[in-house]
Amino acid sequence: MYKLIVQEGHARRGEFTTPHGTVQTPVFMNVGTQGAIKGALSAKDLHEIGCQIELSNTYHLHVRPGDALIKRLGGLHRFMNWDGPILTDSGGFQIFSLAQLRKITEEGVRFNSHVDGRHIFMGPEESMRIQANLGSDIAMAFDECIKIPSPHAYVSSSCDRTYRWLARCKQALAEYNREDDAVNPGQMLFGINQGAVFHDLRIDHMKRIAELDLPGYAIGGLAVGETRQEMYDTIEAVEAYMPKDKPRYLMGVGTPGNIIEGVYRGVDFFDCVMPARNGRHGHLFTWSGIINIKNEKYEDDERPVDPECDCPVCSSYSRAYLRHLFKAEEMLAMRLAVGHNLYFYNNLMKRIRDSLEQDCFAQFRHDFSEILDKRV
Amino acid sequence: MYKLIVQEGHARRGEFTTPHGTVQTPVFMNVGTQGAIKGALSAKDLHEIGCQIELSNTYHLHVRPGDALIKRLGGLHRFMNWDGPILTDSGGFQIFSLAQLRKITEEGVRFNSHVDGRHIFMGPEESMRIQANLGSDIAMAFDECIKIPSPHAYVSSSCDRTYRWLARCKQALAEYNREDDAVNPGQMLFGINQGAVFHDLRIDHMKRIAELDLPGYAIGGLAVGETRQEMYDTIEAVEAYMPKDKPRYLMGVGTPGNIIEGVYRGVDFFDCVMPARNGRHGHLFTWSGIINIKNEKYEDDERPVDPECDCPVCSSYSRAYLRHLFKAEEMLAMRLAVGHNLYFYNNLMKRIRDSLEQDCFAQFRHDFSEILDKRV
Numbered sequence: 092m093y094k095l096i097v098q099e100g101h102a103r104r105g106e107f108t109t110p111h112g113t114v115q116t117p118v119f120m121n122v123g124t125q126g127a128i129k130g131a132l133s134a135k136d137l138h139e140i141g142c143q144i145e146l147s148n149t150y151h152l153h154v155r156p157g158d159a160l161i162k163r164l165g166g167l168h169r170f171m172n173w174d175g176p177i178l179t180d181s182g183g184f185q186i187f188s189l190a191q192l193r194k195i196t197e198e199g200v201r202f203n204s205h206v207d208g209r210h211i212f213m214g215p216e217e218s219m220r221i222q223a224n225l226g227s228d229i230a231m232a233f234d235e236c237i238k239i240p241s242p243h244a245y246v247s248s249s250c251d252r253t254y255r256w257l258a259r260c261k262q263a264l265a266e267y268n269r270e271d272d273a274v275n276p277g278q279m280l281f282g283i284n285q286g287a288v289f290h291d292l293r294i295d296h297m298k299r300i301a302e303l304d305l306p307g308y309a310i311g312g313l314a315v316g317e318t319r320q321e322m323y324d325t326i327e328a329v330e331a332y333m334p335k336d337k338p339r340y341l342m343g344v345g346t347p348g349n350i351i352e353g354v355y356r357g358v359d360f361f362d363c364v365m366p367a368r369n370g371r372h373g374h375l376f377t378w379s380g381i382i383n384i385k386n387e388k389y390e391d392d393e394r395p396v397d398p399e400c401d402c403p404v405c406s407s408y409s410r411a412y413l414r415h416l417f418k419a420e421e422m423l424a425m426r427l428a429v430g431h432n433l434y435f436y437n438n439l440m441k442r443i444r445d446s447l448e449q450d451c452f453a454q455f456r457h458d459f460s461e462i463l464d465k466r467v
Numbered sequence: 468m469y470k471l472i473v474q475e476g477h478a479r480r481g482e483f484t485t486p487h488g489t490v491q492t493p494v495f496m497n498v499g500t501q502g503a504i505k506g507a508l509s510a511k512d513l514h515e516i517g518c519q520i521e522l523s524n525t526y527h528l529h530v531r532p533g534d535a536l537i538k539r540l541g542g543l544h545r546f547m548n549w550d551g552p553i554l555t556d557s558g559g560f561q562i563f564s565l566a567q568l569r570k571i572t573e574e575g576v577r578f579n580s581h582v583d584g585r586h587i588f589m590g591p592e593e594s595m596r597i598q599a600n601l602g603s604d605i606a607m608a609f610d611e612c613i614k615i616p617s618p619h620a621y622v623s624s625s626c627d628r629t630y631r632w633l634a635r636c637k638q639a640l641a642e643y644n645r646e647d648d649a650v651n652p653g654q655m656l657f658g659i660n661q662g663a664v665f666h667d668l669r670i671d672h673m674k675r676i677a678e679l680d681l682p683g684y685a686i687g688g689l690a691v692g693e694t695r696q697e698m699y700d701t702i703e704a705v706e707a708y709m710p711k712d713k714p715r716y717l718m719g720v721g722t723p724g725n726i727i728e729g730v731y732r733g734v735d736f737f738d739c740v741m742p743a744r745n746g747r748h749g750h751l752f753t754w755s756g757i758i759n760i761k762n763e764k765y766e767d768d769e770r771p772v773d774p775e776c777d778c779p780v781c782s783s784y785s786r787a788y789l790r791h792l793f794k795a796e797e798m799l800a801m802r803l804a805v806g807h808n809l810y811f812y813n814n815l816m817k818r819i820r821d822s823l824e825q826d827c828f829a830q831f832r833h834d835f836s837e838i839l840d841k842r843v
């Protein structure tokens with residue numbers, strides 16, 4: 092259930108209630124692909140760094156350790172010891188990017204696992220079954236992620252098929268939710284808008300999936316090679332046709348600047364591997380831009396990573412110590428860097444929400460939309 | 468200052484006061500070689516897992532990031548954000564095992580750094596200077612670690628030199644402690660007994676170093692290739708000549724069984740990389756023996772690693788989840804495994820202390836000395 096609290100232009104401050112708690116939006120989902128956050132962060136740390144909702148990957152968990160196993164162990168919440176909301180993706184994106192693809196048909200997709208090469212078939216029903224077994228709070232629709240650029244005709248027919256797949260997802264999940272041993276009977280389905288950067292296809296597809304009256308809608312298939320401006324234009328084109336009483340999720344996006352611009356264009360949910368991946372390489376987000384903690388200039392810098400940050404890392408450790416950990420290849424380097432970056436993202440969302448409540452998001456956007464993405 | 472609280476046979480329950488707090492003995496020192504615990508554990512975790520005293524390595528910290536840098540940043544306690552007691556080794560062991568050795572003279576040792584190959588000279592004064600810069604609570608004497616087996620004549624002359632080095636260590640550290648900018652003016656020096664497995668040399672050396680009236684004494688040069696029984700016999704031979712009013716530290720030892728047998732023979736301090744190293748390989752200590760969490764039989768095992776353990780890992784995660792993390796090569800696997808193993812070691816020491824207080828250490832030794840080292 093989405094509740095709009097306040098709006099400034101297209102930007103929305105709201106909240107969304109799931110079976111495992113209410114999420115304040117706009118929100119960033121912290122990515123724990125295989126049921127664990129990269130960089131040795133535990134579920135307990137997620138509370139400390141301000142995570143409201145965790146995202147895990149259906150494809151990865153299906154391949155290993157297997158969703159049937161996770162169901163036997165009580166579902167993903169219990170397995171990873173996280174009692175807050177969880178969203179699972181559909182597996183589609185990974186199948187189209189990671190696995191060795193075999194064949195797409197009306198039924199679904201045949202592919203080989205990237206772990207052991209074994210043949211797997213996944214269609215809408217299979218994706219919903221896996222997500223039902225995981226017991227996430229939000230299941231994502233099974234869709235085709237189309238390369239950009241792709242021909243208009245191909246994108247058009249793919250959107251048609253993704254629409255038919257969505258109808259099957261809705262029916263399948265409703266059925267699985269009614270089963271006696273359902274892990275999370277309140278599990279919700281979000282539809283995914285596709286159409287590459289063709290506004291006509293995006294809008295047509297959005298209108299059709301909106302009619303299915305799902306609890307939320309995502310914009311998928313962006314941040315896959317198009318320009319920043321093409322991405323923003325596509326969001327603007329489709330946003331007008333997204334239900335106002337449902338949350339909007341921009342999948343796989345992005346930099347702090349991308350997120351601010353996404354909120355500006357009416358988006359409520361975000362996710363991205365960037366804070367964890369950048370952290371593992373020593374690239375740390377600060378309110379003055381991105382620093383590379385491995386630089387020699389931080390060798391005896393006693394200041395915290397970001398003097399404006401009150402995260403557990405900045406409260407306890409110096410830049411010099413973090414740099415040493417990276418140079419010495421200590422695993423703790425990863426944990427502290429990823430912890431800081433995820434806190435930064437979660438805190439960014441909090442500051443966005445605060446600025447919306449105080450009716451000064453325009454100023455916030457002006458102050459931070461560019462600077463946060465810059466390397467300093 | 469060492470205070471003996473109660474004794475059962477040779478086994479001693481005591482406490483030792485350092486500038487950063489009092490340690491209850493027998494104690495296990497948790498190893499943070501480069502100023503960080505392996506497996507992404509932070510100083511904050513050390514409190515949670517019952518660590519009383521941390522051990523860092525002089526050689527490693529001298530090579531990287533450099534002890535002068537750490538001194539400028541306020542010393543090792545502040546650098547790594549650990550406010551409890553710290554012991555630093557002398558660098559001797561690493562020079563003789565890791566570095567490319569150049570030459571030993573009366574003055575000290577010339578060698579090449581294992582990181583960048585640069586020439587380094589370290590003698591008693593250099594080792595004390597580095598440890599003074601780090602500001603640990605206990606500095607270890609600079610000694611030669613002799614291979615086992617080595618000829619009696621070589622060991623004898625090496626012990627003589629190590630004795631002369633110890634006298635120089637004592638003088639140098641006293642001098643550095645008096646300097647105005649001393650990081651930790653209360654830093655104490657422990658002497659190290661050597662002599663391989665030659666009881667006559669061990670005893671003679673021990674008698675001579677005891678005369679220097681240092682705050683504590685270690686038995687070094689064991690667990691380097693001799694048999695278990697040779698190690699125990701050597702401890703028994705030398706222990707009779709160790710001052711009763713000073714703590715005794717058995718360096719680099721060992722398995723849970725080794726530790727119980729060490730306590731039985733009058734040892735108070737232990738350290739070993741084993742719990743962290745084993746943990747990183749998925750070998751986890753339990754009160755029923757050592758399990759390999761990667762075994763298939765744990766695939767859907769809902770129980771904690773050790774049902775008898777109340778560590779943060781066993782309180783929150785199943786064997787199945789840990790096994791998944793190892794299989795999926797998630798860094799969190801290391802953190803949870805190392806955290807559990809270190810807690811196990813710290814808890815082992817607590818149970819040893821409790822049994823000494825309750826005058827039932829003999830029973831404890833009978834029950835656990837063998838079983839804890841067994842793979843099950």
